[in-house]
Amino acid sequence: MSEGWRDESPLLTLGGRVRRLREGLRLTQEEFARRCGISVSFASLLERGERSPSYDTLLTIGRALEVPVSELFREGPAPETSEPSHARLIEFARRAHLSRQQLDRWIAVGHAMFGIEPAREGGDLAARCAVEGCDRPVLARGLCAPHYHRDRRARLQQDG
Ligand SMILES: [Zn+2]
Structure with missing residues (x-):
């Protein structure tokens, strides 16, 4: 067929x-x-x-x-x-009329929930940073490199 x-x-x-x-x-x-x-x-x-x-x-x-x-x-x-x-x-x-960015965030939650590694290849499918208005690819924890490091610094300050 x-x-x-x-x-x-x-x-x-x-x-x-x-x-x-x-x-x-x-x-x-x-x-x-x-x-x-x-x-x-x-x-x-x-x-x-x-x-x-x-x-x-x-x-x-x-x-x-x-x-x-x-x-x-x-x-x-x-x-x-x-x-x-x-x-x-x-x-x-x-x-729910989810925007592209909301959908990406939702998918990022799915990745975390089920322990699935985000797809690296196929730029279109790659996860995007969870920060509103930011469209950079994800480095870790659903965040792009600059936002991940900003978030990490903030957490270190809270802990210390
Ligand atoms: Zn970002």
Whole structure:
């Protein structure tokens, strides 16, 4: 069934990807179209690979589906749907309207809670500093290097 994937037209691949991501978020085509500010018929044609969206529309679609635009072109199954119980996490983040930074903080808590090492490779997935307004990568304890050292100095002062 996955054979022929690479032979599909790029628009068909994009359309299928959009549909799977949309379904992963439990969005109807109507809800998706409203989020994107496009017509339902355009959304439908897009998912069938019969319309070529503009770059601006792609950006909007990425935001609506809560993924980077690059994810729209990634091959293979959507990770969201590979484990059905994980969809609850996505649903939670969607309903809570979590920002990228709030999501990163939440993931950092998850790392600490389950003792999972944050992913080092794949810049997009790397954890970000938990300090509001700071977007540097995490060094330790959910903080970037400057904030980690500031926090450490503060703790040493408290102890001493
Ligand atoms: Zn920081």
